[in-house]
Amino acid sequence: MTEVRLTRKGQATRDRIVAAASELMFERGVAGTSTDDVRAAAGVSTSQIYHYFSDKRTLVLAVIAHQTEAVLTTQEPLLSTLDSLEALRAWRDFLVALQQGYGCRGGCPIGSLGSELADVDDEARQAVATGYTRWETSIRAGLHAMRDRGDLRPDADPDRLALATLTALQGGLLLTQVRRDTVALEAALDSMIDHIGSFAPPR
């Protein structure tokens, strides 16, 4: 992708397009959103859209980056300090409450894009994978801190536990959306946190 240096006004227009596209694609999916829908929602002209994004695929990559940032930022400061069972439980409670606040709609903004795009656009698939890796890295850091501190036994594998936790969370967000309740999300995260707790050294 070509990096274009934007004026402050240009950056604001670009941001407005990405925000409008993100919202529409979150609600209707990528296939259900035309660049003309985005143009109308952002209140810009067709030539303005094509000034910033050469085609819909380029816009979709910007949407993935935007949603990754939004998802990770929403979970701060909890996500950066998952270094105790209490912190993991507080994060779990936060995620459940967040989904309930959304009426159990929408699922994961990154996961939905991943599910729709993984097999039809390899660049988009990789961008979603990168988003997951950032998420996973934050969870890893907390679990590594726990093991380093002796709160988890040396045989605990923080990397594998972090990936399993993110995976359970992704399943939980999908089932929340399909069932319209958070029971699956709660059961999966509780099981995973209990499993992490099973690596606590004997007192």
Next chain:
Amino acid sequence: MTEVRLTRKGQATRDRIVAAASELMFERGVAGTSTDDVRAAAGVSTSQIYHYFSDKRTLVLAVIAHQTEAVLTTQEPLLSTLDSLEALRAWRDFLVALQQGYGCRGGCPIGSLGSELADVDDEARQAVATGYTRWETSIRAGLHAMRDRGDLRPDADPDRLALATLTALQGGLLLTQVRRDTVALEAALDSMIDHIGSFAPPR
């Protein structure tokens, strides 16, 4: 939905339409599949499609039912006998090998439909939820058998553990599709099976 009594030939035509629609929607998503694509792939006329399905939404419901059946049937006989840790591990190995056989593409045929449709078609959302419930019920049965036999302690909650396991599996299938490897699926299912194993009574 109106039940129409079909001749054997009529049933075969209807099945061919549903199979073609399922394949196309699995590859391109529902939004990316037109009834005309389905017509061409099934080798039927437009009037034949509309004879069996009043509109695309009705066809989508038939696709969800078809994919649910296919997903559950593929896992038999393992899915009906998940009544030991060994059986759970054999099922996990089967699911991982299955995804590897698919080149880690496609994700869950039910989950993909759920992710795409849950917020835009409530009837489709409920049909996917029903599919998940059937899946969950099979997992439950095995865990109940384990508890009844004394292989799990009385404080184990087979229903919650079954839901958590299905949830971890769903996340694992999504991450398999996005990452193009089965590591997340393996980590999530292994964690969940170890967690189930933590309810084994002391020897």
